[in-house]
Amino acid sequence: MENSIASAIAKLKEELPSNVKLVAVSKFHPAEAVMEAYSAGQRVFGESRPQELAAKAAVLPADISWHFIGHLQTNKLKLVLPVAAMVESVDSLHLLEAVDRWGRENDRIISVLLEMHIASETTKQGFSSDEILEVASRASCFPNVRICGLMGMATFTDDETVIRKDFAKLVTLRDEIRSEMDKFPGLPDDFGILSFGMTHDYRIAVEMGADIVRIGTLIFGERNY
Ligand SMILES: *Cc1c(COP(=O)(O)O)cnc(C)c1O
Numbered sequence: 001m002e003n004s005i006a007s008a009i010a011k012l013k014e015e016l017p018s019n020v021k022l023v024a025v026s027k028f029h030p031a032e033a034v035m036e037a038y039s040a041g042q043r044v045f046g047e048s049r050p051q052e053l054a055a056k057a058a059v060l061p062a063d064i065s066w067h068f069i070g071h072l073q074t075n076k077l078k079l080v081l082p083v084a085a086m087v088e089s090v091d092s093l094h095l096l097e098a099v100d101r102w103g104r105e106n107d108r109i110i111s112v113l114l115e116m117h118i119a120s121e122t123t124k125q126g127f128s129s130d131e132i133l134e135v136a137s138r139a140s141c142f143p144n145v146r147i148c149g150l151m152g153m154a155t156f157t158d159d160e161t162v163i164r165k166d167f168a169k170l171v172t173l174r175d176e177i178r179s180e181m182d183k184f185p186g187l188p189d190d191f192g193i194l195s196f197g198m199t200h201d202y203r204i205a206v207e208m209g210a211d212i213v214r215i216g217t218l219i220f221g222e223r224n225y
Helices: 004-015 031-039 050-059 074-080 093-105 129-137 160-178 202-207
Strands: 021-025 044-047 065-068 084-090 110-116 145-152 193-195 212-215
Touching (some): 004 031, 044 050, 050 065, 074 093, 084 093, 084 145, 093 110, 093 129, 093 145, 110 129, 110 160, 129 160, 160 193, 160 202, 193 212, 202 212
Parallel strands (some): 065 084, 084 110, 145 193
16 A cells, blocks of 8 residues: 555556646545645645645645635635635536635635536536526626636446536537637636546546546545545
């Protein structure tokens, strides 16, 4: 088990195309584990709980790029936004408005992804495709957020057909938006980053054109909730 984190990072770096960004999902793992991955050259990490992100960011190297990937309540923004390079999991208009307001008050522009509900499980978070089109069309109302793209989580299943179908929803919607950028005047010109793929489905994600994959278990082992 020694150096298993470093060797997992090394293997992934070899496997992933150079244009795919690896977010090492360190939630529920201690700062020491993050440091091991950092020493192996990893600089982008994903966290899903505000308190845990704030605590780790306070003690870990400043050149780490933190992606927030969990459900975010507006009363927790002040823990997350000062340290996060990106919030991948904006899943409601209410949250988008609050992030924009925080950005204005703190003279920042926050990079975000809109989370789309692509899985069949109803427990998972996210906008419908219609809601994303609606929000994207109003992007200019939120000058202190930069809507960079879309994020999603596929149904938890071993059925590749289902996973591909879920991921395809993200690709299709991104392509639809990109083909009609004049309808979305507030989006950045380079809108279109797609974040999808986790430990059990990242290979499919890469094949389908993910720009960001978020991998936890494969790097850090099982989580003890
Ligand atoms: C936990 C989590 C991941 C990583 O999952 P693994 O299966 O451990 O790779 C990716 N994305 C989100 C949104 C998560 O909450």
